Amino acid sequence: MSFCKYLTAASLATALSISIASAATFTIDPGKVTVSGKDFCPFADCELIGEVAGGSFDLDTVGQSASLDDLFNWEVLLSKPWATGVGAYDVSVNLNFSSPSDASAGGSGYAGFATLAGKISGGFLKWVSGSGTVDFADGYKLSYTLADATALGFGTETTTGASFTLEQTPAPVPLPASALLLIGGMGALGGLRARRNRKA
Known part of the structure; x- marks a missing residue:
């Protein structure tokens, strides 16, 4: 699994864990x-x-x-x-x-x-x-x-x-703005890394 896909899966898992009530x-x-x-x-x-x-x-x-x-x-x-x-x-x-x-x-x-x-x-x-x-x-x-x-x-x-x-x-408890920014930033970094790997 690529780094970008891993980050996407982790982000989705985090969002689901917050929205599902026990x-x-x-x-x-x-x-x-x-x-x-x-x-x-x-x-x-x-x-x-x-x-x-x-x-x-x-x-x-x-x-x-x-x-x-x-x-x-x-x-x-x-x-x-x-x-x-x-x-x-x-x-x-x-x-x-x-x-x-x-x-x-x-x-x-x-x-x-x-x-x-x-x-x-x-x-x-x-x-x-x-x-x-x-x-x-x-x-x-x-x-x-x-x-x-x-x-x-x-x-x-x-x-x-x-x-x-x-x-x-x-x-449902919404994700704090800082967490959304962090997830977005990690996704962007993953995208840059994937692009560099393709160029190389």
Whole structure:
């Protein structure tokens, strides 16, 4: 390969390495769900608690989506294992992202449960404001939707999730003027050398 061709290939490789973006990892930290409301469990105490389990996912293309099906953990706490009762609550949450940079999102809604002897339980979750966008300082933007749910089964625990879509990626970083001049100068030198070799 001639010196001129080598410089051209190196210049193209440099430009491509700057314009191609790698996948970004989005990380949600564990946290608490704020739950407030009323419950009624005769001869025992009961309450609904919620936690953000946290999680990570990778996205690299605008329009690409990911889901975290177990983002939230929900549990009906019973002071007696055989307790029977019902509850109705308002819920709100902040999702705190720690990567690719610090950011937060939120949601609010309502939830309820019924449990029979602490063995068979049912419940529902409805997010009233459970979607929006998250802007990151480094130029990424996500849209998100928190999942509504209904559940019926054995025990007093369940999980719910959320989906995320990449709406924007950081703008490509342009080559600095000095780098462009350097590449141009190296190309010119390569051309002169090739011309001299042909004359010789």
